[in-house]
Amino acid sequence: MTRSKVAGWLLIVAGMLGGMPATAVTLQFHAWGGSAQVNDYLQWVAGQVEARHGITLKHVKLADTSDAVARVLAEKAAGNHDQGAVDLIWINGENFAAMQRNNLLLKNWVSDLPNFKLTNPAQNPAMTTDFGLPTRGQEAPWGKAALVFYYNQRYLSAPPQNVQALLSFAHTNPGRFTYPLPNDYLGISFLKYVLLALNADNPDLLYAPVNADSFAQVTRPLWAYLDKLHPVMWRQGDYMVRQASHLQQLMGSGELLLAFSFTAAEIPGAVTRYDLPETVRTYAMQEGSLANVHFVGISYNTAHPDAARQVVNFLLSPEAQARKQQLAVWGDETVLDLSLLPKAARQRFVSQSSHPAALPAGAINRLLPEPHSSWTDALREAWFERYGARW
Amino acid sequence: MLRFPVIALAVRWIFISVLSLPIIAGVVGVMLPAFGYFPALGQDTFSLSVFAELWQVEGIGRMAWLSFFTGVTATGLAALLAIALLATFYQHSGLHTLQRLLSPLLVLPHAAAAIALLFILAPSGWAARIGAMITGDVLTPQWALPYDPHGVAVILALALKELPFIFLMALSVLTQPQLQTRLHKHIKCAQAMGYATVTAFIKVALPIIYPHLRLPVLAVLAYATANVEIPLLLGPNNPPTLAVVVLQWFNHVDLSMRFQASAAAVLQLLVTLAALASWWLAEQIVASWAKRMRLSGQRNQLSSVIQVFAWTGALLFVITGVLMLTSLVVWSVATYWTFPALLPEGVTLLHWQTALTALTQPLITTLVLGIAVSLVAVTVALLALEAEAGFMSKRTARWQQWDKIAVNITLYLPLLVPGVAFLFGLVWFQQRWLAGSVITHVFVSHLIYVLPYVFISLAVAYRRLDPRYMKVASGLSKSPWQVFWQVKLPMLFGPVLIAMALGMAISFSQYLPTLLSGGGRITTVTTEAVAVAAGSSQRLSAVYVLVQVMLPLSGFALAWYLPGRFFNPAARAKRRQKRIAANDTGT
Numbered sequence: 022m023t024r025s026k027v028a029g030w031l032l033i034v035a036g037m038l039g040g041m042p043a044t045a046v047t048l049q050f051h052a053w054g055g056s057a058q059v060n061d062y063l064q065w066v067a068g069q070v071e072a073r074h075g076i077t078l079k080h081v082k083l084a085d086t087s088d089a090v091a092r093v094l095a096e097k098a099a100g101n102h103d104q105g106a107v108d109l110i111w112i113n114g115e116n117f118a119a120m121q122r123n124n125l126l127l128k129n130w131v132s133d134l135p136n137f138k139l140t141n142p143a144q145n146p147a148m149t150t151d152f153g154l155p156t157r158g159q160e161a162p163w164g165k166a167a168l169v170f171y172y173n174q175r176y177l178s179a180p181p182q183n184v185q186a187l188l189s190f191a192h193t194n195p196g197r198f199t200y201p202l203p204n205d206y207l208g209i210s211f212l213k214y215v216l217l218a219l220n221a222d223n224p225d226l227l228y229a230p231v232n233a234d235s236f237a238q239v240t241r242p243l244w245a246y247l248d249k250l251h252p253v254m255w256r257q258g259d260y261m262v263r264q265a266s267h268l269q270q271l272m273g274s275g276e277l278l279l280a281f282s283f284t285a286a287e288i289p290g291a292v293t294r295y296d297l298p299e300t301v302r303t304y305a306m307q308e309g310s311l312a313n314v315h316f317v318g319i320s321y322n323t324a325h326p327d328a329a330r331q332v333v334n335f336l337l338s339p340e341a342q343a344r345k346q347q348l349a350v351w352g353d354e355t356v357l358d359l360s361l362l363p364k365a366a367r368q369r370f371v372s373q374s375s376h377p378a379a380l381p382a383g384a385i386n387r388l389l390p391e392p393h394s395s396w397t398d399a400l401r402e403a404w405f406e407r408y409g410a411r412w
Numbered sequence: 413m414l415r416f417p418v419i420a421l422a423v424r425w426i427f428i429s430v431l432s433l434p435i436i437a438g439v440v441g442v443m444l445p446a447f448g449y450f451p452a453l454g455q456d457t458f459s460l461s462v463f464a465e466l467w468q469v470e471g472i473g474r475m476a477w478l479s480f481f482t483g484v485t486a487t488g489l490a491a492l493l494a495i496a497l498l499a500t501f502y503q504h505s506g507l508h509t510l511q512r513l514l515s516p517l518l519v520l521p522h523a524a525a526a527i528a529l530l531f532i533l534a535p536s537g538w539a540a541r542i543g544a545m546i547t548g549d550v551l552t553p554q555w556a557l558p559y560d561p562h563g564v565a566v567i568l569a570l571a572l573k574e575l576p577f578i579f580l581m582a583l584s585v586l587t588q589p590q591l592q593t594r595l596h597k598h599i600k601c602a603q604a605m606g607y608a609t610v611t612a613f614i615k616v617a618l619p620i621i622y623p624h625l626r627l628p629v630l631a632v633l634a635y636a637t638a639n640v641e642i643p644l645l646l647g648p649n650n651p652p653t654l655a656v657v658v659l660q661w662f663n664h665v666d667l668s669m670r671f672q673a674s675a676a677a678v679l680q681l682l683v684t685l686a687a688l689a690s691w692w693l694a695e696q697i698v699a700s701w702a703k704r705m706r707l708s709g710q711r712n713q714l715s716s717v718i719q720v721f722a723w724t725g726a727l728l729f730v731i732t733g734v735l736m737l738t739s740l741v742v743w744s745v746a747t748y749w750t751f752p753a754l755l756p757e758g759v760t761l762l763h764w765q766t767a768l769t770a771l772t773q774p775l776i777t778t779l780v781l782g783i784a785v786s787l788v789a790v791t792v793a794l795l796a797l798e799a800e801a802g803f804m805s806k807r808t809a810r811w812q813q814w815d816k817i818a819v820n821i822t823l824y825l826p827l828l829v830p831g832v833a834f835l836f837g838l839v840w841f842q843q844r845w846l847a848g849s850v851i852t853h854v855f856v857s858h859l860i861y862v863l864p865y866v867f868i869s870l871a872v873a874y875r876r877l878d879p880r881y882m883k884v885a886s887g888l889s890k891s892p893w894q895v896f897w898q899v900k901l902p903m904l905f906g907p908v909l910i911a912m913a914l915g916m917a918i919s920f921s922q923y924l925p926t927l928l929s930g931g932g933r934i935t936t937v938t939t940e941a942v943a944v945a946a947g948s949s950q951r952l953s954a955v956y957v958l959v960q961v962m963l964p965l966s967g968f969a970l971a972w973y974l975p976g977r978f979f980n981p982a983a984r985a986k987r988r989q990k991r992i993a994a995n996d997t998g999t
Contacts, residue, residue, distance in 0.1 A: 175750075270946075270948050270950055274552065275536055276552045294763075296948055296952075409470060412652055412657045
């Protein structure tokens with residue numbers, strides 16, 4: 022064990038004991054800032070780490086996480102190796118792949134976090150795999166998300182339960198379904214879901230790096246599917262929304278009867294704020310739901326690696342995870358293995374009164390892990406190649 | 413110590429350079445990468461390859477056409493309707509009502525107009541709900557608007573914004589004292605010869621006022637062909653207009669897209685030029701046709717067509733305006749609102765609470781920025797005008813003429829050169845050579861847009877000042893500074909406040925300059941409103957637009973109210989009389 026690791030350990034232990042604050046440090050947490058719920062939660066976290074560890078945590082609200090990645094890369098190019106502006110970063114998928122490839126992340130620190138053990142990483146490979154890439158201790162899991170669908174019960178009693186049913190739904194109800202352009206996160210996720218569902222018999226190729234042969238083979242049914250879907254989509258697929266949030270707005274105005282989201286908790290939230298009709302119901306597809314884990318990384322050039330580790334350890338604490346899972350707070354599913362928690366801690370996760378529009382407990386039948394991260398770009402480029410460069 | 417006239421003259425030159433230098437720098441900054449020169453990305457040779465690649469981009473011709481088509485059609489529609497309205501209502505009592513109805517729309521930001529229109533055009537808006545009441549549908553209709561592939565929704569929004577501008581510009585030309593009497597006589601003459609009022613206006617008055625209108629109309633046209641926020645909110649995206657694609661490419665994560673973006677910005681400049689040239693050509697054709705028409709001797713020519721057009725246009729405009737405003741208000745307090753119910757199930761203040769919390773910071777930024785920019789703009793414009801009145805009058809006629817041309821060109825430069833074509837280059841210059849906070853950069857780019865309007869608005873009042881007051885003051889051995897500060901400024905108090913309010917309204921409405929110069933780090937009410945418009949909450953979006961509407965209106969309300977209270981000798985005399993009267997009755 023190196024000396025800095027020992028020091029880190031000591032700091033963490035000291036912090037956990039609630040002893041003296043480590044040092045008066047300020048950390049910049051670069052995280053997507055597009056959700057009021059997430060922003061509020063991070064504000065709560067900031068208050069907690071201030072009180073517990075004397076760390077001032079600033080949430081830098083990103084419109085696009087790749088901005089922060091580009092920033093660390095620019096700092097590295099400029100020779101700034103120890104005073105980075107990005108301390109903590111909320112990432113997964115492509116952005117993680119880019120940071121790992123360019124050695125922009127602090128290495129081998131996750132397994133030293135006391136609370137990381139609670140995720141049961143030995144039994145749960147999803148905690149150490151990010152879009153098919155091993156995380157190598159460079160990022161700690163923070164939450165889980167799955168692609169769920171929601172529909173307007175007022176007009177639709179039996180929503181489609183698989184991709185084929187979705188296509189026939191679109192045919193019988195032309196103009197009532199669409200998906201965002203693939204440069205949106207939700208848009209590309211929809212394509213991945215269809216791809217996984219159509220290749221359910223032989224998904225292995227999707228978990229290996231993409232190559233021309235595997236791409237052609239796996240995507241053939243996808244293009245056939247989309248060719249049939251687009252003409253019966255909202256506005257005949259000619260105009261497609263640019264952002265996931267616009268999709269929800271169209272559900273709210275009643276133009277769409279069926280939509281989907283990566284944040285199941287935002288649906289009841291939107292109903293409470295009157296942005297979605299009361300008759301909206303959330304469910305998961307029978308054949309499985311595209312799912313991924315999102316992580317927190319520490320940049321390689323942070324000036325405060327120890328304080329950053331303390332913050333991540335707090336994010337993984339049962340208290341912080343339970344709060345994050347509450348529907349009223351954020352509704353992001355915990356990464357902790359509840360069976361490893363003491364009874365009192367487990368009690369925190371018991372859900373409160375459920376909302377009619379919320380995803381019913383146990384609704385997710387099967388989790389479909391994200392394909393290897395190299396598929397994202399390939400898929401997006403091929404889509405634009407085929408369906409026109411829409412901007 | 414520097415003498416006041418020298419300072420004023422210096423400011424006049426600063427005024428010209430503040431307007432022209434950033435735009436020239438910006439255009440150069442866009443031209444260089446367009447021709448393949450961008451050392452930061454490892455390209456330091458000039459070539460045409462970027463344009464060759466741009467030409468290969470799918471749909472590029474269609475994007476350019478969409479920009480051209482929507483801009484020209486909207487401006488044509490707005491100009492024709494403005495002329496028809498003037499011809500129909502010129503000697504009509506409805507003229508002032510019309511003026512009062514159109515004025516608020518002038519200060520409405522483009523983004524706000526587009527979002528407001530979205531509420532009516534959408535298949536879940538009131539028009540659709542009323543339609544569904546008749547047809548008995550329970551699902552929203554699937555009509556083509558908004559986002560239609562030909563940009564009809566974009567044209568409607570642009571025309572909606574441009575009509576008040578052209579109309580009020582024409583009205584201010586018509587009310588210039590000398591012109592007004594001349595036109596009045598001409599029209600009286602034509603009427604005596606048996607011409608219908610409308611026909612008389614078209615045949616006699618229009619040829620006199622149109623030359624005064626040409627520059628504002630061309631500015632509107634240039635703006636319409638290159639506007640970003642309206643096609644972003646209402647336009648198609650398969651493909652979108654050129655201006656939208658320029659924005660998307662410049663903001664692309666892949667930095668090499670900047671080359672293509674720069675070339676597209678140059679193409680945008682060409683599209684705008686082509687639109688201006690087409691307009692000029694159309695003017696020539698119309699002029700030669702009009703000459704024949706004028707000489708035809710027909711007394712009622714076009715009279716009924718124009719009147720029908722004007723009344724329909726005015727009616728549609730008023731209905732749209734009222735629908736827009738009521739829709740926004742209702743959506744902003746709506747709870748659940750199922751289609752096709754005409755009213756929401758209940759009323760809530762939740763959206764206002766959410767929005768006002770989220771808007772506190774942007775609102776402060778918007779106000780501070782708007783006030784600072786307008787104060788500087790008003791000061792600069794006043795001193796530049798002072799230099800014109802004082803120093804310039806002593807120069808040779810030729811010098812005066814050059815000075816006038818320089819000012820006129822620079823005034824219209826920011827209005828004629830599309831923002832997308834120079835702002836990116838300007839931002840690059842600012843980041844490369846001018847250190848300083850982001851807010852300074854945003855300040856400068858706002859100033860470029862605010863100054864011309866403030867100058868134009870002040871110049872009218874300034875040149876109308878009765879010179880005898882100044883002569884008397886000078887005769888009483890007052891210095892130029894004293895004349896300016898103690899005589900002119902108090903007399904100009906009202907126009908200065910109007911110019912301030914106008915400057916703030918222009919600053920409030922800036923979307924692209926704020927977004928680009930601020931690099932997304934400075935958020936104003938307008939940038940937030942555009943971001944929220946495509947967001948998940950229609951109700952929140954309605955609140956944002958209403959805040960956008962209220963901001964400039966409250967500025968103008970103050971500008972109308974304050975002059976009656978301060979520096980108003982008439983009011984002061986009246987108050988004193990009242991006081992004396994009160995004292996008298998008291999004793």
